[in-house]
Amino acid sequence: MKVVNQVLPALLLICASSIISPAPAQVPTTVAAPSQLQLMPIPASVQLQSGRLPITDAFSIVTRGYADDRLRGSIARMTRRLAGRTVITLPFDLAADESSATLVVQCERGGSSVPSLNEDESYSLEVTDKQARLVAPTIVGAMRGLETFLQLVQGDRNGYYLPAVRIQDQPRFAWRGLLIDTGRHYQPPEVLKRNLDAMAAVKLNVFHWHLTEDQGFRVESKKFPKLHLMGSDGLYYTQDQVREIIAYAADRGIRVLPEFDIPGHSTSWLVGYPELGSAPGPFKIERGAGIFEPALDPTRDQTYKFLDAFLGEMAALFPDAYMHIGGDENEGKQWDRNPRIQAFMKEKGIKDNHALQAYFNQQVLKILQKHGKKMIGWEEILHPDLPKDAVIHSWRGPASLAEAAKKGYNGILSAGYYIDLMFPASQHYLADPLPANSALTAEEAKHVMGGEATMWGEWVSPETIDSRIWPRTAAIAERLWSPRTVVDVEDMYRRLTVISRQLEELGLTHERNYPVMLRRLANSENTEPLRTLVSVAEPVKEYHRYQMRPQTMLSPLTGLVDAARPDSDEARRFAAMVEGFLSDAPRYRLNRSDLRESFTSWRDAGTALGPMIDRAPALQEARPLATNLSDVAIAGLEAIEYLSTGNAASSEWRVAQLAKLDEAAKPKAALELVIIPSVRKLVIAAAEPPRSQ
C-alpha cells in the first residue's frame, strides 16, 4: 500500500509538535492526525489547509455522476446525524445547484450492489471555505468519505464547521471485520443493526456472523427445520431477518460472512439430527463454556449429503463469495472412540485426526465450490492437502498467518484482536497483520488480506455486548485501514474518546447501559460509590472470568463484572497523573491535589459502599473490593504525604503497604482493581531516601 506523507503547514507543526513528527520525505516513520482533527481511522493522507466551511441551515448536498438509492440513503443518514449533532434543521432533499452546494458527492460508478472483497473503497475529500467535494470511484468509496466528512465536523463559538482539508484515502487492507458470535448468546437483529452502523462509522467492511455453536443453532433452515427448532431455544434468525441484515449491511458497504462451524462446535446440530454425530447421542443443547466433544461424522456419505443440501440452502441465502466453515478446536475424542471411524481411517490410510479433518474439509470444499463459494476456516484447516484457494483465519497467533502466506494461502488475522479477552485498546492497536519486521517477501505479504476483531459470545448479552465491542474495536478498525506507521497510542486514545461519543449518535449502548446496570445492582438511584469503585475495576483478562465465577449460558449477565468495562479511562488518567507527579521530584507538586482528590474519593467510596451492599444482596461479592479500594487509597494518600513533605517512609511502612497492595491486586468477583500498579510506584518512591531539594 502506498503511504502518503502528510504535508502540514508550518504553523500547525508548531502547535501539534507533540504528536506530529515531520516524517522524512520518502519513508515516513509516523503518520498522525493533526491534533485538531478527530478522524478515526486516520486517512492515508491528510493535508490541512487554511479556512473553514461553516455548517448552517443553508447546508445542501448535490450528487454528480452516478447516484442510486444506496448513495441517497447514505447521504440521508449522514445528514440526519449531522443535524442531530449540530441541532440545525438541515434540508433532506438533494440540491440541484452545484455551485451553491455545501457538499458535492461525485461518484463514478455504482460498484456491485452487494459489496465484495475487491470493492474499491477509495475516495478523496477536499474541503475549502466554499464547498466540500467528495469524489469516489464507487458508492462504497463515497460511503467511506461521508463518514470522514462527518468526523471532520467541529464546533466553536462561531458555530459548527469543517476545517479546510485535503484528504486522499484508501484502506491498507481489503478485509476489515468484526465477528459477532450469536451462537453462545443470541443477539436480536436490532443489536446487529446498530453494530453494523458502528462498523460503517469506522470503515469496517466485513460482518462475520458466527451462526452456529455447541450452544445454539441460530439460522432458520427450511430444508432441515429441526436444526433451528431443536437447537436454539427458539432464538434464531428467520431467513427474512437474515436477508434484512444482509441488505442493511450492504447499504453500509459491509459484507456478511456466515460461519457454520464444523465438524466440532456442533452440538446444537445434533440435537435434531443425532445421526450426523460421531457418537450415538442423544444430544442436548450445550449450556456450559469450553470445548466439547460432539463432532460431525466425517466418514459417512449421509453427512455430506446433509451438508450439501444445508450449505446449498445457505449459499443461496448469503450472497458473499466466501463461506466460513469454522474447523477450530475439534479434538476428535468421539472419533477416537468410534470403532467404525477408526476402521475407516485405517482403510483409507488416514493417519490421525488432523488428517481426518483435512479429508472432511476436502469434501466440504467440493460442496462449497459446487455452490459457488470460496472456503475460509480457522487456522486448524491448514494442511498439505488443502487447496490454495482456501483462506486461513489465524487466531492462535500470527505465526499461522505467516505460515499460510508463505505457503501461498490468503489469510486474515484475529490473533491480537480477541476483544472478549478484555485487554485494553492499546494492546489490540499495536497488533499488526503485517508488522514492519515481517519476514514475508513482498509477494508473500500480498496474501495477508486483513483481520477481524472477534466478539466471542460466552459472556455477552444484548445489554452488555456493545460495551465489549466499542470503543476498542475502533482502534482495531484503524489498524486495518490506516497506514502501518499510525502507531501513536496516546493520540489514538484522544480520538477514541471522540469516536466513542459519536457512536452513541447511532444508538450504541456501550456508555448508556452502564448507569442502568449500576442502578439495578445498587437497588438505588444513588450509585455514586459503586460507580467510583467500578470505574477503576476491569473484568479479569483472558478466560479467568469463568474460572473465578463459573456460569452457564443460562446465567444472567447482570452482575458487577458485566457492568464493569475493559480499558478503564479512569485508571489510564490516574496512571498518567502518577507519572507526572513522580516526574516532578523532588517537589512533587504536579498533580498532587488531583491525586489527593482521587484517593480521597476512593477511600470514601470504599466506606460508603458498606451500607449500600447491605441493601443490595446482588452486590455482596463487592464487599472485599470495597475494603481493598479504601486500603489502596489510604496507602496512596500516605505515600503522597511522605513525598510532599520530603520525609522518607520507613521500610516497615513500605512492606506493610506493599502487602496490602498485593492483597488488593488479587482479583475478586472476577474484577481487578487496575489502579494498583500506579499506587505501587508511589509507595516504592515514598520509601526511597529523599532527594535533596
Ligand code: ACM
Ligand atoms: C476460536 O477462537 N476457537 C476460533
